[in-house]
Amino acid sequence: xxxxxxxxxxxxxxxxxxxxxxxxxxxxxxxxxxxxxxxxxxxxxxxxxxxxxxxxxxxxxxxxxxxxxxxxxxxxxxxxxxxxxxxxxxxxxxxxxxxxxxxxxxxxxxxxxxxxxxxxxxxxxxxxxxxxxxxxxxxxxxxxxxxxxxxxxxxxxxxxxxxxxxxxxxxxxxxxxxxxxxxxxxxxxxxxxxxxxxxxxxxxxxxxxxxxxxxxxxxxxxxxxxxxxxxxxxxxxxxxxxxxxxxxxxxxxxxxxxxxxxxxxxxxxxxxxxxxxxxxxxxxxxxxxxxxxxxxxxxxxxxxxxxxxxxxxxxxxxxxxxxxxxxxxx
Amino acid sequence: xxxxxxxxxxxxxxxxxxxxxxxxxxxxxxxxxxxxxxxxxxxxxxxxxxxxxxxxxxxxxxxxxxxxxxxxxxxxxxxxxxxxxxxxxxxxxxxxxxxxxxxxxxxxxxxxxxxxxxxxxxxxxxxxxxxxxxxxxxxxxxxxxxxxxxxxxxxxxxxxxxxxxxxxxxxxxxxxxxxxxxxxxxxxxxxxxxxxxxxxxxxxxxxxxxxxxxxxxxxxxxxxxxxxxxxxxxxxxxxxxxxxxxxxxxxxxxxxxxxxxxxxxxxxxxxxxxxxxxxxxxxxxxxxxxxxx
Numbered sequence: 143x144x145x146x147x148x149x150x151x152x153x154x155x156x157x158x159x160x161x162x163x164x165x166x167x168x169x170x171x172x173x174x175x176x177x178x179x180x181x182x183x184x185x186x187x188x189x190x191x192x193x194x195x196x197x198x199x200x201x202x203x204x205x206x207x208x209x210x211x212x213x214x215x216x217x218x219x220x221x222x223x224x225x226x227x228x229x230x231x232x233x234x235x236x237x238x239x240x241x242x243x244x245x246x247x248x249x250x251x252x253x254x255x256x257x258x259x260x261x262x263x264x265x266x267x268x269x270x271x272x273x274x275x276x277x278x279x280x281x282x283x284x285x286x287x288x289x290x291x292x293x294x295x296x297x298x299x300x301x302x303x304x305x306x307x308x309x310x311x312x313x314x315x316x317x318x319x320x321x322x323x324x325x326x327x328x329x330x331x332x333x334x335x336x337x338x339x340x341x342x343x344x345x346x347x348x349x350x351x352x353x354x355x356x357x358x359x360x361x362x363x364x365x366x367x368x369x370x371x372x373x374x375x376x377x378x379x380x381x382x383x384x385x386x387x388x389x390x391x392x393x394x395x396x397x398x399x400x401x402x403x404x405x406x407x408x409x410x411x412x413x414x415x416x417x418x419x420x421x422x423x424x425x426x427x428x429x430x431x432x433x434x435x436x437x438x439x440x441x442x443x444x445x446x447x448x449x450x451x452x453x454x455x456x457x458x459x460x461x462x463x464x465x466x467x468x469x470x471x472x
Numbered sequence: 473x474x475x476x477x478x479x480x481x482x483x484x485x486x487x488x489x490x491x492x493x494x495x496x497x498x499x500x501x502x503x504x505x506x507x508x509x510x511x512x513x514x515x516x517x518x519x520x521x522x523x524x525x526x527x528x529x530x531x532x533x534x535x536x537x538x539x540x541x542x543x544x545x546x547x548x549x550x551x552x553x554x555x556x557x558x559x560x561x562x563x564x565x566x567x568x569x570x571x572x573x574x575x576x577x578x579x580x581x582x583x584x585x586x587x588x589x590x591x592x593x594x595x596x597x598x599x600x601x602x603x604x605x606x607x608x609x610x611x612x613x614x615x616x617x618x619x620x621x622x623x624x625x626x627x628x629x630x631x632x633x634x635x636x637x638x639x640x641x642x643x644x645x646x647x648x649x650x651x652x653x654x655x656x657x658x659x660x661x662x663x664x665x666x667x668x669x670x671x672x673x674x675x676x677x678x679x680x681x682x683x684x685x686x687x688x689x690x691x692x693x694x695x696x697x698x699x700x701x702x703x704x705x706x707x708x709x710x711x712x713x714x715x716x717x718x719x720x721x722x723x724x725x726x727x728x729x730x731x732x733x734x735x736x737x738x739x740x741x742x743x744x745x746x747x748x749x750x751x752x753x754x755x756x757x758x759x760x761x762x763x764x765x
Contacts, residue, residue: 186632190588255505274745279687284719395598395689
C-alpha cells in the first residue's frame, strides 16, 4: 500500500475550499475508523489469550491434584476420582500419525496431479471437489463412518490385513463392532487429505516454470522433474502443510468419538478400541458429574491446546522461514 | 564414415535400457497420482451418495416443518438462529480486521495479526466448546448464544482472511482517484473500497458460515440439552440444532433414529455443499473481475 499516509496529515493537506467543519469531521472520521479497525484486531488477539486462560483456569483443580503426572498416567476412572491422560495421548498420537502417514502421500499426489497432469478442465472440477471433502461436517462423516465404514472395515479390511500381516502386532485380531483405532484413523485420513492437497497444490503451482522446462529440456522424465525440481523447491512448505494437517487430525473430536469405540486401555493392535483427547472431551463432558471430572477434561483440553498451538506455530515458522511460505498461510 | 553422433536410421523409435526404465517409473508415478485423485473423489462420491440414498426417503414436508417426533423443524430453525447470531458477531469484526490489514497495518503490525488469525483458525473446535462452557455456560445455563460465540470464533479468521484477499485486489487506481478528489481516507474506505470488495466479502462470509454451520463439538457443550418439540428463536436458552441432534441419534443406535439422522444429514450436506460451491464460483468471478479492472 504505497498510498498510506498519516490520517491527520492527509485530512489537513487538502485545498482551502474545504469547509473547516468538514475537515474536522474528516479528521474525526479517520481516527474513528482507524480506532475501530485497531480495536477489532486487538479483539482477535484477546480471544486467543482468553481461550488459553479459560481452559487453563478450568483445568486448575486437576492440575493441582494430579500435577504433570496426569500426562502419562493411564488410569481413567471417573467413579474413583482417578484420572490420567496417558492412554488418550497415545490414542491421539497413533490416530493422527496413521492418518498423516496414509493421507499425506495421497494428498501430495493429488497436488501433483492437479498441477502437472490434469488438463485444465479436469483441474477445475477435481480441485474444488477435493476441497468439498473438507466441507462435509465432521458429525456426518462420523455418522457415515459408524454405519457404513465401520461394518466394511470389520468384515473385509481388518480380516484381510490380519490374515496377511499377522506377524505385525499392529494388525491384531478384528473385534466384533468395527469401532476401532483403525476406523478412527481412516476417518481422520479423509479429513487430512483435502487440507494437505489444497496447500500442496498451491505450493506446486508456485514452482517457476523455467526450472521445470529446463529439466525437461535436459531430458528429465515427468517423474524426474517432480523428484528433482518440484519436490525439493517446495519441501519445507509441504512439511508445513503436513503439520497443519496433523493439527487438524489431533483436534478432531466428534467424528473420532463416533467410530473409535471409547476404549481406555493402550493396546498394540489398531483393531482394538481406543480414545483420543478431543474425543474423550466430547464423549464425557456432557455427562461429567464431579468438578474433578470436568477439570480433568479441561486438563485434556490444555494438552490439546498446547499441542495444537505448537504444531500450528511450527508449521507457520517453517512456512515463513523458508521460501514459498505464502501459500501455506492461505 | 559415420561419426558417433549420427543415430542409426534403422533403430526403432522405442526407448530401451535405462531410458525405458525411467519412462516406466515416470508412467507409474503419473498413474499413482491420478489414482490418488480418483480415491479422494470416490470417497466424496460414496459419502454423498450414501447420505442422499438413505436420507431422501426420510424427507417430506412434515420432516422439515414440524417438530419432534414427526419432523426436525425446531432443529433446523435453531441451527439457522445460531448461525445468524454467530455471523452477526463475526462478520463486522472480520471485515474490520481485514480493513485494518489492508488499509492501515504496516508489515510490523500485519505479521502478528495474520499469525493470530492463523492460530485462531487452527484451534480445535472442541477447545472452543470448552471455552464457551467456561465463559458462558458454567454455573449458568446452556444457550444458543454460547454456541454462536464459539461458531463466531470459527468464522472470524475465515472471514477476515477471505475479505483481506479481496480488499487487496481492489485496484490502487480507485483509491488514488478518490485521494485526488480530496476525499478523506475514511470516506474513500467506506464509499469506494468497501463497496468494490463487497461481493467478495459476502461470498467469503457465506463460505465461513457453511464451514461453521456443521460444527458439532462446541454445540455439544453449549446447546445440547433442549426440547426437540419446541420451535424457539430465543438465543438465550438452549436451542435445538441439527448437528447435535444427528450426533445424539448416532450415539443412541436406534434404526428409526438413524433414518431421521440421514434425513438431517442430507439437508445439512446439501445446504453446505450448495452454499460453498456457489460461493466459490461467485468468489472466483468477483476476484477475476477485480483483478482485470
